[in-house]
Amino acid sequence: MADGFLTSDTTDTTWIKPLDTGWKEVTYAAVDGLAVFEGCIILGTVAEAQAVKKFVDDNPGIKEEGVESFGTGIVGTQFRWKNNTIPFEIDPNLPNQQRVLDAIKHWQDNTPIKFVKRNSADPAHRDFVVFRPGSGCASSVGRRGGRQEIILGSACSTGNCIHEIGHTVGLWHEQSRKDRNQFVTVKLDAVVPNARHNFNQHIQDGIDLLAYDYGSIMHYPRNAFSANGEDTIIPKQAGVEIGQRKKLSAGDIASVKKLIKS
Numbered sequence: 001m002a003d004g005f006l007t008s009d010t011t012d013t014t015w016i017k018p019l020d021t022g023w024k025e026v027t028y029a030a031v032d033g034l035a036v037f038e039g040c041i042i043l044g045t046v047a048e049a050q051a052v053k054k055f056v057d058d059n060p061g062i063k064e065e066g067v068e069s070f071g072t073g074i075v076g077t078q079f080r081w082k083n084n085t086i087p088f089e090i091d092p093n094l095p096n097q098q099r100v101l102d103a104i105k106h107w108q109d110n111t112p113i114k115f116v117k118r119n120s121a122d123p124a125h126r127d128f129v130v131f132r133p134g135s136g137c138a139s140s141v142g143r144r145g146g147r148q149e150i151i152l153g154s155a156c157s158t159g160n161c162i163h164e165i166g167h168t169v170g171l172w173h174e175q176s177r178k179d180r181n182q183f184v185t186v187k188l189d190a191v192v193p194n195a196r197h198n199f200n201q202h203i204q205d206g207i208d209l210l211a212y213d214y215g216s217i218m219h220y221p222r223n224a225f226s227a228n229g230e231d232t233i234i235p236k237q238a239g240v241e242i243g244q245r246k247k248l249s250a251g252d253i254a255s256v257k258k259l260i261k262s
């Protein structure tokens, strides 16, 4: 797919816990053993997603208990990178590694986020990200602990890499905000039926307090998961573009600055 989404017809549900909200049941696609949410967010392995589902289903009270560090939950300072610094490695088999270096430079030039080549002997580099090849572009949201990955297929550009690093830093997709229906119209009829779960609207972070940002690099493009080339997500404001994959918007940068203080 042109967007570089990781997709599959095999879907299931699990639970996540975004910032400032309770547990949410979400649908993911199983792709190469990974539970992939909204086409490019790695919740964990399918086995981990199934374990979270079983745990939450077996312990319904947990949804009210404010448990913050379990499984695929992404909330609070334990999911932020220490000193805003992300230790990283690049898989030697990854083609076109310059796109990674260019994306890192863009982040460092525009945000407080810093990157450092991982030194495995340094205890401060215990948590790190590996850029590796794959069939699409994908990342986890926030710091998960230990090794985590950013997957870059051959079609993933520097802009796609900037987007995926946004997830690694802790950003969700802009069009998943709770208030998105005020700003865009989703045409589910135009979406590949088995991909409609990617348009469920369910993530509300504290950073929603900033204005809805059509220009966010974290926003889906107009034709995301289109079955027939028709637009699937249309801005209500005339003349705006969505889905750019060139650079962090002013809103993205403001969101990151807010996020790393949360």
Ligand SMILES: [Zn+2]
Residues within 6 Å of the ligand: 039, 040, 041, 163, 164, 167, 173
């Ligand atoms: Zn994404």
